[in-house]
Amino acid sequence: MEKTSQNKFSQRHPLLFGFMLIIAAVAIFMMAMAVFNLIFFGDKSKLRGGQKIGVVNVSGLITDSRELTEWIDELEKNDSVKAVIIRINSPGGVVGPSQEIYQAVRSLAQNRTVVASMGAMATSGGYYVASPAHQIVANPGTLTANIGVKANLTNMQELLRKIGIEDQAIYSSEYKDAGTVTRPMTEKERAYFQSLMDDLHDQFVQDVAAGRNMDVQEVAVLADGRALTGRQAFEVGLVDRLGGFNEARNLVRELAGIKGEVVLLEGPVQKVSLIRRVMGEFSLDNALSGPRWVFSYE
Numbered sequence: 001m002e003k004t005s006q007n008k009f010s011q012r013h014p015l016l017f018g019f020m021l022i023i024a025a026v027a028i029f030m031m032a033m034a035v036f037n038l039i040f041f042g043d044k045s046k047l048r049g050g051q052k053i054g055v056v057n058v059s060g061l062i063t064d065s066r067e068l069t070e071w072i073d074e075l076e077k078n079d080s081v082k083a084v085i086i087r088i089n090s091p092g093g094v095v096g097p098s099q100e101i102y103q104a105v106r107s108l109a110q111n112r113t114v115v116a117s118m119g120a121m122a123t124s125g126g127y128y129v130a131s132p133a134h135q136i137v138a139n140p141g142t143l144t145a146n147i148g149v150k151a152n153l154t155n156m157q158e159l160l161r162k163i164g165i166e167d168q169a170i171y172s173s174e175y176k177d178a179g180t181v182t183r184p185m186t187e188k189e190r191a192y193f194q195s196l197m198d199d200l201h202d203q204f205v206q207d208v209a210a211g212r213n214m215d216v217q218e219v220a221v222l223a224d225g226r227a228l229t230g231r232q233a234f235e236v237g238l239v240d241r242l243g244g245f246n247e248a249r250n251l252v253r254e255l256a257g258i259k260g261e262v263v264l265l266e267g268p269v270q271k272v273s274l275i276r277r278v279m280g281e282f283s284l285d286n287a288l289s290g291p292r293w294v295f296s297y298e
Contacts, residue, residue, distance in 0.1 A: 051258055053249065054084040054112075055266040058101065062093025062125050065100040071268035072104040076111055081265065083113040083256035085248050086133055092125030095149070095200055099128075102207060106132035113256035117248035118142045118239075123227055127238070128204060131211030134255060135240040137248040138230030145233055147208060148225035149200045151193060156181040212238070 054075035058068060075081045086105060092098065108114055109132050116122075116130035118138035123146035130136050138144055160166070160182060167182035178189040185193070205223050209216045214237065222236060233239040241247065253262070 051260065051262045052078070052081045052265050053252060053258070053262050054078075054081045055264050056084060056086045056105075057266060057268070058086060058088045058090050058126065058129055060090060062090055062097050062101065062129075065097035065104075067268040068101050069104040072101075072108050074267075075265065076108050078265075081112065082258050082262075083115070083252045084108060085245075085252055086114060086116045086130060087119065087245065087248075088116060088122040088126050088130055089119035090126035090129075091121055091123050092128070092146070095125075098125035099203075099207070101129045102132060102211070105129055106211060109134060113252055115248050115252040115255065117245050118144055118230065119245075124148065128208065131208045133211075135251060136238070137241045137243050137251060138233060138239045139244055140229060140231040140242050142230035142233075143227050144230060145222065145228040145238055146225060147204060147219070147223035149197050149204060151179075151197065153179050153185065153193070154181050155184050157183050 056068065056072055056075070072084075075084055105114065114133045116133035116136045118126075118130065118136065119142065120139075121143045122130055122138070123143055127144050127147065167180065169177065169180075171177045175189070175192060178192060179185070201223070205216060205219050208214070208223070209219045212219070218237075222238065228236070228238065230239055230242060234242055241251065243251075249264075252258075
């Protein structure tokens with residue numbers, strides 16, 4: 001009787017039992033793959049020997065720099081890495097992280113041959129992080145440049161009034177609520193924000209000029225927020241050569257004097273869970289949280 005009762009579940013619920021078996025098989029397969037990756041790819045010390053070219057993938061909106069700067073630092077410390085390609089597909093992003101990546105690339109360029117390779121887009125902050133490279137390669141149709149700064153400031157006073165919401169926050173000083181969505185900006189606040197924007201823009205221009213070994217005024221003329229195609233950027237000196245990733249790889253080999261077979265070390269590895277990949281990265285919490293204004297190189 002006991003054995004019969006134990007067998008009843010699979011007999012009474014064959015579909016559910018089969019589904020559970022499939023889930024168990026998938027889980028075992030995923031665990032096996034994780035162990036395989038750890039054994040053959042997880043220990044980076046096994047990749048120390050031979051000639052290597054590092055690849056730093058800068059993709060999407062730049063909101064954080066930690067993984068990128070850590071990967072750049074790891075490549076810089078690896079003596080077997082003879083040169084590095086900064087592969088960029090980005091519209092730019094937040095000022096601070098863009099500056100941190102710029103500084104990391106600039107430091108790397110003092111010890112390694114560095115070539116920037118632009119994909120579909122390398123605008124604003126995307127161009128910023130490319131500028132310290134020894135050479136910049138872009139496709140003729142790449143969108144790039146777009147050197148400028150912006151802050152999104154929204155006035156929702158009328159909407160809040162219509163739904164019966166009134167701001168009653170208490171602030172310690174005059175500019176503490178500057179940029180609030182609950183009322184229009186005053187002229188004094190507008191001048192305050194403009195001064196911030198002007199200073200950040202000046203930092204952008206100064207850094208690009210330093211990275212490209214160009215005159216500051218020469219960069220300033222081009223830093224009016226306009227986007228350029230790769231071909232247009234080449235004509236005004238913001239890009240050194242036209243071509244894709246293969247051209248950038250051949251160029252970095254030539255500049256670094258690399259001959260023979262090489263291994264490409266690409267990173268940083270995206271640490272994204274399987275569930276997040278399936279469900280997507282959007283969440284309502286992320287959409288509604290954060291500061292009310294952010295300065296961006298985009």
